[in-house]
Amino acid sequence: MKKFLIAGNWKMNKLASEALDFCKELAAQNLTNAKDVAVLVPFTDLKETKEGLAGSGIGFGAQNVHFEESGAFTGEVSVPMLKEIGVDYCVVGHSERREYFAETDETVNKKLIALLNAGITPILCVGESLEVREQGGEQTFVAGQILADFAGIPASEAAKIVVAYEPIWAIGTGKTATPEQAEEMCAFIRGVLSGNYDNATGDSILILYGGSMKPSNAKELLEKPDINGGLIGGASLKIDDFTAIANAAAELG
Numbered sequence: 001m002k003k004f005l006i007a008g009n010w011k012m013n014k015l016a017s018e019a020l021d022f023c024k025e026l027a028a029q030n031l032t033n034a035k036d037v038a039v040l041v042p043f044t045d046l047k048e049t050k051e052g053l054a055g056s057g058i059g060f061g062a063q064n065v066h067f068e069e070s071g072a073f074t075g076e077v078s079v080p081m082l083k084e085i086g087v088d089y090c091v092v093g094h095s096e097r098r099e100y101f102a103e104t105d106e107t108v109n110k111k112l113i114a115l116l117n118a119g120i121t122p123i124l125c126v127g128e129s130l131e132v133r134e135q136g137g138e139q140t141f142v143a144g145q146i147l148a149d150f151a152g153i154p155a156s157e158a159a160k161i162v163v164a165y166e167p168i169w170a171i172g173t174g175k176t177a178t179p180e181q182a183e184e185m186c187a188f189i190r191g192v193l194s195g196n197y198d199n200a201t202g203d204s205i206l207i208l209y210g211g212s213m214k215p216s217n218a219k220e221l222l223e224k225p226d227i228n229g230g231l232i233g234g235a236s237l238k239i240d241d242f243t244a245i246a247n248a249a250a251e252l253g
């Protein structure tokens with residue numbers, strides 16, 4: 001049976017008080033697949049998110065982390081800080097961080113290793129720009145990101161990383177990749193991982209699609225064989241939309 005993860009990326013949205021209300025309401029939905037659902041929230045919302053979701057089985061996490069344990073890194077948050085709060089997940093390498101905050105494959109790789117060492121599941125984002133796709137270079141580009149980001153990580157640890165394929169041209173634009181485009185790239189990523197490690201590792205890695213996923217297109221994306229779920233931005237901010245996407249996965253699971 002295919003495994004799923006439906007993860008909501010709130011980005012820089014929701015006050016802590018709003019997070020508490022939202023998470024209590026989400027918990028009250030009694031999702032049948034709660035353990036396959038998570039919300040990824042601003043640092044300031046982590047405590048209230050945990051409180052609101054308590055006992056629901058729904059996971060939660062952060063959207064970024066620093067790779068050093070502690071030190072003179074003003075404004076940053078470390079893995080031990082996230083660990084103490086009890087997060088399940090942390091997003092790494094989102095295209096917005098790569099574009100606006102100078103995230104590189106090198107820092108992404110260090111963050112993945114730091115999170116894995118602490119037992120926190122990384123959700124690694126990869127994906128090409130419109131320019132790269134229009135030139136037909138999307139597979140080369142994404143394979144390059146995958147190989148650089150997984151560098152030096154052994155198969156046993158690599159299997160714990162969740163990969164999210166997020167074509168930049170589909171994020172927050174309302175322009176979803178077609179299910180065929182999404183499946184083609186997710187299958188390609190699985191092939192790159194299988195080639196870099198082995199088939200068992202490639203098969204066990206969860207590969208999500210992200211980019212304007214919403215209730216109206218979730219089912220056709222989620223039913224593709226190499227798509228194990230979604231990383232959902234805009235639609236994760238509304239209880240009804242997020243719940244509908246989680247339910248679509250539950251029906252396929």
Ligand code: PEP
Nearest residue numbers: 171172210211212233234
């Ligand atoms: C995202 O930010 O990860 C994302 C997929 O956003 P949206 O769903 O709004 O396109």
